[in-house]
Amino acid sequence: MLHRLCEHPDAPRFNYATGDRLWPADLPGIAQFRYGLEASRGPRQPVPDSATLSHVDRWRKIVPWVRENVPVTVQLDRDWGVLPTTSREDIALAPWKFVPDNEPLDRLVIYRTAGTTGHPITVPHHPVAVRCYEPMIEFALSRYGVKPEFDDQSVACFLVGAQIRTYTYATVLYNWNGAGFAKLNIRPTEWPSEGSQQRYFHAFAPKFLSGDPIAFSEMMRLGIEASPAALITTSVAMSPQLKRRLSERYKAPVIDWYSMVETGPIGYACPRGHGYHLLPHDLYAEVLKPDGTPAQSGQRGEIAVTGGRNPLLPLFRYRTGDFGIMDHSPCPCGDPMPRFLELEGRKPVLIRAKDSTPVSTVDLSRLLREYPLLIHEFTQHSDLACELVIRPLPGIAPDLAAITGALTRVLGELPLTIRVDPTLGDRQDSDVKTLAYRSELILED
Amino acid sequence: MQNEGPQLETLTHRLSECPDDFLLPPLAPKTGVIHVEALASDHFRALGVEPGKINFSGGDRHQSLVALAVWLLHDDWFLKRPDLAPATRTLFSESLAKLSLVVSAEQCVRDPDRREEFSRHCLGQLNLRPKGETIEQALDRHNSLDSTERDRVMRDMRAAEARARQVREKMAKRAAEEAAAKTTRE
Numbered sequence: 001m002l003h004r005l006c007e008h009p010d011a012p013r014f015n016y017a018t019g020d021r022l023w024p025a026d027l028p029g030i031a032q033f034r035y036g037l038e039a040s041r042g043p044r045q046p047v048p049d050s051a052t053l054s055h056v057d058r059w060r061k062i063v064p065w066v067r068e069n070v071p072v073t074v075q076l077d078r079d080w081g082v083l084p085t086t087s088r089e090d091i092a093l094a095p096w097k098f099v100p101d102n103e104p105l106d107r108l109v110i111y112r113t114a115g116t117t118g119h120p121i122t123v124p125h126h127p128v129a130v131r132c133y134e135p136m137i138e139f140a141l142s143r144y145g146v147k148p149e150f151d152d153q154s155v156a157c158f159l160v161g162a163q164i165r166t167y168t169y170a171t172v173l174y175n176w177n178g179a180g181f182a183k184l185n186i187r188p189t190e191w192p193s194e195g196s197q198q199r200y201f202h203a204f205a206p207k208f209l210s211g212d213p214i215a216f217s218e219m220m221r222l223g224i225e226a227s228p229a230a231l232i233t234t235s236v237a238m239s240p241q242l243k244r245r246l247s248e249r250y251k252a253p254v255i256d257w258y259s260m261v262e263t264g265p266i267g268y269a270c271p272r273g274h275g276y277h278l279l280p281h282d283l284y285a286e287v288l289k290p291d292g293t294p295a296q297s298g299q300r301g302e303i304a305v306t307g308g309r310n311p312l313l314p315l316f317r318y319r320t321g322d323f324g325i326m327d328h329s330p331c332p333c334g335d336p337m338p339r340f341l342e343l344e345g346r347k348p349v350l351i352r353a354k355d356s357t358p359v360s361t362v363d364l365s366r367l368l369r370e371y372p373l374l375i376h377e378f379t380q381h382s383d384l385a386c387e388l389v390i391r392p393l394p395g396i397a398p399d400l401a402a403i404t405g406a407l408t409r410v411l412g413e414l415p416l417t418i419r420v421d422p423t424l425g426d427r428q429d430s431d432v433k434t435l436a437y438r439s440e441l442i443l444e445d
Numbered sequence: 446m447q448n449e450g451p452q453l454e455t456l457t458h459r460l461s462e463c464p465d466d467f468l469l470p471p472l473a474p475k476t477g478v479i480h481v482e483a484l485a486s487d488h489f490r491a492l493g494v495e496p497g498k499i500n501f502s503g504g505d506r507h508q509s510l511v512a513l514a515v516w517l518l519h520d521d522w523f524l525k526r527p528d529l530a531p532a533t534r535t536l537f538s539e540s541l542a543k544l545s546l547v548v549s550a551e552q553c554v555r556d557p558d559r560r561e562e563f564s565r566h567c568l569g570q571l572n573l574r575p576k577g578e579t580i581e582q583a584l585d586r587h588n589s590l591d592s593t594e595r596d597r598v599m600r601d602m603r604a605a606e607a608r609a610r611q612v613r614e615k616m617a618k619r620a621a622e623e624a625a626a627k628t629t630r631e
Contacts, residue, residue, distance in 0.1 A: 020625060064608075096613050101608055109619060109625050110622075133627065133629060210629045234630040259629060261631045
């Protein structure tokens, strides 16, 4: 299968090579997770369960950040609501403080989030945690009545991207019986000849597609035909209009997927449209007020999670930067797990170069992370003029001329102003987070 | 520290006047000068109890601290207290073994802070506190001088720094390598 994916006459120019990095010894743990995902579903209380408390208690001894910030004298169940929280900034500044003292580093893998919606960070990860995505995808698909059979003669999934530059590769996945998988960039420049994308999709007929609204929108614009059983859309919220058009065009359900590199999948859209259900059973989710204390039932706040399964990044009251309401009441769809309502998903942001070519925020993030910035806020106005506000890393003065030059190379000669604000991102008493990207341009449905 | 002991100044003064002989190397099969076990046995006999066996698990430094403790406790105030013999045996065998990992007998004589620490350490192990001090005052002062605790904190800090460096280096190395395939965008 891998040979076929790579050697097909219409195969794109893959620029990366990787696999699932699964070891035989990993399989029982993944099987246990897969079982727990179904068996451990049930109503949740708006307080941390005993397993979560037990994990945190253990982390007080072995996870530097927790050791420093959650004294052993604190009674976790009693004092939970006033414990400190963690955020993207904490990981940006010192990711090693979250790696447990006793955790071997031999299987450490790194994901650098491109900052589509937040700010670039380096996330320590573990292949087993990544491989737990597959059971979660299966679960979400099944909730929409999609139960694909995977085998080594077919392709399970194409992950579709539309970026100036992104890693692309093909591989096979043991979790799915050796079925094929490819991460693709559908921009025409990546393919051997005109129409290659269409022929490649037709030749391999992936069972489902994953991607983001901008990539799926571009896929439709390019006229790429496919017959997936479902489309899983990630990264940013999708407008109802685009969702409907995609669903009609590909005759398949479009499943919103709430996931972050730091946390892994958090939720999936309820098939009956009642918000997003908490997906993994090993994640404790809560909604916080700006001061970090738990919001009241029905009160809007920032979503924070504790637990997870990444042994190299245990999550402790990790503030996602996303806002919503938690609802613990039963859902008509039948999934007993609590839901996030009015989830302020991360909106797709359309940036255009001077010649109107769409420029992915991923590409801009990749460019900006070459500079010593803690966070940034990039805005494009309706006249295409751009404004960048940056908060440099403490004690370092970034080269503004170099940033201007780099942005101009990607965006063309657009009006651009750069401003340094050392307080950017400091929390105010509001639920408006610092967005890495804003645009006054409208993504056409 | 429940009970009041002698004045601290008496003890630190006594330590400062410790004869050099007590600081000579402990007797070993082919080296050394002073027979520490014999010194300890004499001390217990002076208390009117059976000497028993002392476990010198901490090696020469441990033996030297026991020799120094024998000098310190061979004072009339202690020699009138045979009830302190069991705690004295534990002091010699166990707690001085730990203390010997971070401080030498020489330091406990020459350095004023270490003299005070050693005196307080011995008193504490005998469930005594310096005359005129409350339990809280004695504990607070002892903790501020406690070499073992300070050493533990320093070792923990060094270990944490080493681990952070190891993780940083590994992350930098792995950042340039292949991650695992991911089936969804985030």
